[in-house]
Amino acid sequence: MQYHRSFIMGCLVRALGILVLAGCSMLQSSSLVASGVPLQTSGGTPENREKLSLAINDFGLDLLRTLTTDSGKNAVLSPVSIHAALSMTMNGAVGETAEQMRRVLHIDGMAAAETNNTWADLLVRLEKDNAAQTLEIGNSLWARQGIAFKQTFIATDRDSFGAQLATLDFAAQDAAEAINRWVSTSTHGRIATIVDKPPSNAILYLANTVYLKADWANPFEKKATAAMPFHRKDGAAIDMQMMRQGELMPYAENATVQATTLPYKGDKSEFHVLLPKPGITVEAALADLNGAGFKVLRDALTSARMAHVNLGLPRLDSEYSARLRNSLMELGMARPFDDHSAQFTAMADFSAPIFISDVAHKTRIKITEEGTEATAATLVMGVAGAAPPGDDPVHDLICDHPYLFAIVDHASGAMLFLGVVNDPTQ
Incomplete structure (x- = not known):
């Protein structure tokens, strides 16, 4: 797999059949038959958008906790990407399989139609034109030629997620190439390949890509960047380049973290820094944080009086990859992975x-x-307006030890990206 500049993320889900199918009518088209834009955009409500955004954030935080236990490594996820890919897959599930997926995805309080309608609404709003930044989300289905997938399943993922559909001869050499071309195009070439030759029992790939490019509303001055030690959790101190800002910023804290917000140009999205307080590990801070808790912290940052913040944020160029099967099973999504009882x-x-x-x-x-x-790329195998703070103290927020960050859509509050940085040189 290749990684390139910046944030490159996504989810691809592959659903596998355990037998060779015979006597099934085939989907006739071998070309893309949907535009990639949700066709059904009515039915979303502010209440349901908030529910879905909280669900995405709760799920992302749950998942990140399973991936950061004493590893000492960075972990970066796209909650929106993974949640979308699994939600598309869930449209093919029934019974306890669907219920487990709904519970883990934190959408068990929403009906299936509500979930799909709200996803359609959210995707359109996330990609709403903004000249100051680029945010692109793509979904696709890649079906084995000759297998009759139910049209309700295909139509729901098309209408709600804008999922493009193609049928491929998975035995052909160019099957993986076709999927990889789509991924590369969707990520502006930042991810060149994600699939090798499909295994003999693969029947469907469900893929999601997310691409974000955004400039800070208030850039860091390069001349202020300087070498500083970063103290890893194992006690080692490593050299890294620390970017610095000292100005009026939103500032909030709770029992475990100090936090500030860096807006991007256009105010479409924002970068939240969550730095554990002295004596608090990043794992303890993460364990104390759920979707509702993050919302409280974000609301506090939004409404906070501007404060003097001395911010130090490392330059970062970090790659991450993970297989999520074990983590999802640990969270309670076991049956979808069971080759005997999945529904x-x-x-x-x-x-x-x-x-x-x-x-x-x-x-x-x-x-x-x-x-x-x-x-x-995910593959599933299937503030402002406050008075100056006067003589208020300066808050030092120097990320010279493990910290959390979240890149969030401003309007919905949904986490586009979420990560733990244990080593900015990784």
Whole structure:
């Protein structure tokens, strides 16, 4: 897999069948048959957008906790990407399989139609034109030629997620090339390949990509950047380049972290820094944070009186990849991965179960004095206006030890990217 500048992320889900299918009518088209833009954009409400955004954030925080336990490594996810890919897959699930997915995705309080309608609404709003930044989200389905997938499943993912559909001869050499071309195009070439030759029992790939390029509203001055030690959790001190800003910023804190917000140009999205307080590990800070808690902290930053903040943020160019099967099972999504009892009969009718083989997630983030560029690919196998603070104290927020960050859509509050930085040189 190749990673390039900035933030490159995404989710691709592959659903696998365990038998060779025969006697099924085939989907006739071998070309893309949907535009990639949700066709159904009505039905979303502010209340449901807030529910879905909280669900995305809760899920992302849950998942990140499973991936950061004593590893000492960076972990960067796109909650929006992974949640979208699994939500598309869930449209083919029934029974306990669907219920487990809904619980883990924190959408068990929403009906399926509500979830799909709200995703359609959210995707359109996320990609709403903004000249100051680029945010692009793509979804696609890649089906094995000759297998009759249920049209309700295909139509729902098309209408709600704008999922492009193609049928491919998975035995042909160019099958993986076709998927990789789509991923490369969707990520502006930042991810060149994500799929090798499909295994013999693969019947469907569900893919999501996220690409973000945004400049800071208030760039860091390059001449202020200087070498500083970063203290890793293992006690080692490593040299890294620390970017500096000292000005009026939003500032908030809770029992475990100090936080500030860096807006991007256009105010479409924002970068939140969450620095654990002395004596608090990044794992303890993460354990104390859920979607509602993050919203409280973000609301405090939004409404806070501007404060003098002495911010130090490392330059970062970090790659990350993970297989999410074990983490998702640990969170309670076991049955979808069971090759005997998974229930994806709303996807297609087979005499043996369709199941998810794995969920692959790859990211790269690059943070510089100018801004952030990020992109993701997931594969499932299936402030302002406050008076000056006067003589208020200066808050030092120097990220010279492990910290958390979140890149958030301003309007919805949904986490586009979420990460733990244990070593900015990784």
